[in-house]
Amino acid sequence: MDGARAFFPPGQLLRKGYTVNDLETCERVETLTEGTVVKESSSGRTRNNGAHSQGDFIFRGVTFLLAASIILILILMGWEMVRESLPAIRKFGWRFISGREWDAVQGEFAALPYIYGSVVSSILAILLATPLSIGTALFVTEIAPSRLGNMVAALVELLAAIPSVIYGLWGVLVMAPWLQQTVQPFLINKFGFLPFFQGAPYGVSMLAAVFILVIMIVPIITSITKEVLLAVPGSQKEAAYALGATRWEMMRVALLPYARSGILGAVILGLGRAIGETMAVTMVIGNTPQISLSLLSPAYTMPSVIANEFAETTSKLHSSALMEIGLILLVITLLINVMARLLIWSVTRGRTGGHA
């Protein structure tokens, strides 16, 4: 850049309308000899340059098709789901969302217990998993000696690779009995006066689902948070240290505020995973469509009912009802994503530094 400026005074016409001032908007300039291409910055301007522009045209077409196909698939899927759900939507209307009856024999279908089960288990899981994950990520990146940190990080990422059915199996064979014999009796004993810990200890329960979800989403949130924290420039940390910050103060003043939008993104991703998780939750939640404040009682989630019943639907209306549950799940997931975007946008608004 400096070299180019030294040879050519600003504004002078170099070739085909490039001026030195134009070059300043380029990220990188290849040697300025005849027939070479001036690399453009991401400003999106195009220039014709013989054979190269044809390749560009084809490449642009291919990428456009690829991108369009994704959108097309999404639209088709949404369309199909709406079409398949129509019988249930026509029959039950809003009652489908507010009602509690799910009776395949009588042909009565309503989804509230499933929506409740999904939303409550996911939100509780995210509330428990978020501090755990941020703490782990801070330990791995800032506190632990690098070798120990790397080891812990690798182990955490290993957890993310375990198939969910294995979590479910462990949950139902190991965790549920432990909950039933140890944890739940203790909770009933000490906190039984609260509505959240009432009833008999079944083992399989909302509590079991929350725990299994926490174990499953902590690795995801942790590893993304870790990457986000590692991406915080050293100059930010040094700025805090140079002001006389302790290690914890450095994290509070420099590290976490800088990384907050990224951490928020990680949490939302975890929430998305939690709300869509099917296998492990189905195995430990007890699959009882009821709405109970008590975390000890069994519950049911939207993905679980779809997985459990789709193969043995008794009527067109039944499968349509399952499809409508799928549609609601999709809408909730989309809503979470939109909310996440708005949230991230609102915390990053007005600053040009940092990153998403």
Add this chain to the structure above:
Amino acid sequence: MQTKVQLDNLNVHFGKTHAVKGVSLEFPANSVTAIIGPSGCGKSTVLRSLNRMHDLVPAARVTGRILLDNDDIYERGVDPVGIRRRIGMVFQKPNPFPAMSIHDNVLAGYKLLGRLNRTTADEIVESSLKRVALWDEVKDRLKTNAMELSGGQQQRLCIARTIAVQPEVILMDEPCSALDPIATLKIEELIDELKEQYTVIIVTHNMQQAARVSDYTAFFYMGEMVECGTTKMIFTTPEQRQTEDYITGRFG
């Protein structure tokens, strides 16, 4: 003239690299001392050992003594956090906290000191920003994000943030290298004013800048201090051949 900071046989190693070799040097109080030298000569390394920034790098090892008012800051039991509150630092690239407003950036370090009520907070913001000649430019938008300022304004904000904690010494690591000439001029004027109250130590690879702002100059080459003295002496009648070659632009 009273000595504020004194290096006594300072050595810094990074793993097997011997970056600073046996440097002894005195920094007089209420004056500006410039450290000059070609890239990789160890000048930034010396500066960063003055506020124990090397403590953050596991591979770094500092030996020798650094006396701040005759007390060794590397002595066993000395808290680096306390040292950094007495010796502030301004970095090469402006690094305001992007998640904070201008107002909060100035107070970022001060808040760490503990209790703070609204009125003193506003007073400190105003006096610190006035000190760096930024007050008139930002007084109507203190609540806006610090990243909306220009690079030069950001650097002055960082200096305001540093002096808000009332340090005794201010270290500056090439504070103008990311700035345009006008912003540079403003920072240089500011450095001249800062020495009334603080001891300023500035690392620069810009020799004109060293000549303009400093009272004393030390020339470093290959990890060793070649020569030090008053800026006038170094730039007009240096004793060492290497110093003369460097300031006349024959190498480096």
